[in-house]
Amino acid sequence: MKVGVVTFPGSNCDADARYASQLIGAEVVQLWHKDPSIPSDLDLVILPGGFSFGDYLRTGAIARFSPIMPSVVEFANRGGLVVGICNGFQILCETGLLPGALIRNENLSFICKDVHLRIENTQTAFTSAAEQNVLRIPIAHGDGRYTASPEVIDELERTGRVLFRYVNEGGEQTPNANPNGSMNDIAGIINERGNVMGMMPHPERAIEPLLGSDDGMAVFASMAAYVNALSETTA
Amino acid sequence: MKLYQAKVTVTLRKSILDVQGKTVEHALHSLHMPALSNVRIGKHIELSVHAPDKDRAFELADDACKKLLTNPVMEDYSIEIFEPSTNGVPA
DSSP states (O other), X not given: OEEEEEEOTTBOSHHHHHHHHHHTTOEXXXXXXXXXXXXXXXXXXXXXXXXXXGGOSSTTTTGGGSTTHHHHHHHHHTTOEEEEETHHHHHHHHHTSSOSEEEOOTTOSOEEEEEEEEESXXXXXXXXXXXXXXXXXXXXXXXXXXXXXXXXXXXXXHTXXXXXXXXXXXXXXXXXXXXXXXXXXXXXXXXXTSOEEEESSOGGGSSBGGGTBOTTHHHHHHHHHHHHHHHHHHO | XXXXXXXXXXXXXXXXXXXXXXXXXXXXXXXXXXXXXXXXXXXXXEEEEEESSHHHHHHHHHHHIIIIXXXXXXXXXXXXXXXXXXXXXXX
């Protein structure tokens, strides 16, 4: 498995994303936002968290025009796995690979804490290997309130594209469990084809018990299982 | 070619809760200004636009809004075009 992690000016979770990818046995390639293309043999591209271009104008608004982005879009359109975490999710929304937008948290605060996520669809490339239904993973964002038109929200719900929802420790949706005011408690979604995923919480920061949780490995292990199964069928 | 000034105002779409506006509204009310309501907070962007006429200047600014300056999923915008010599009075 070969993973490319894109670094933008202001990315700060790229090293964590590379480290988490190494834990699932992947060969990891460091990509720079000015690269004109991505290696042709990648299985997964990660847009990591951070504050690309200082979050100027809007989160992700400038990063989406980075020279590397057309090849990331093309890779996604060919069916390649693309994951956006936190700022990466914001970039994917600005790019149009995922619907909706992430806007200022309802309480206007930057929130950095562990949250609980319920996996809403286990039949995806990002969740199939999860052994538990509820994950404890940290968030760290000021602009994480997922917003979309009622039509888009309805479509996401009807088609199983809401991947993660903020819940309490017991796995129940409550007003207090939603940290940022996201519509329908949405923490992560996938595209129609199921190969592009965006989430505000940071699975790459929850990959070893030493970090307080290794629940984030569920996401990375699922992607590894998906890629390995794919290469066995094509081999 | 003339050098027009464009002023772009960006606000959250009406359907989206503007939490900054709400917070400021509460603050105004606690300052005993109950007559003030519907506070909306947005962004103000100024640009110079090289264009042969005012319509073209508007088109260029509008293009910039659609491509980069605003996100239609969450924001509305309006554009005013000024002639440089008019000291801020709409052309």
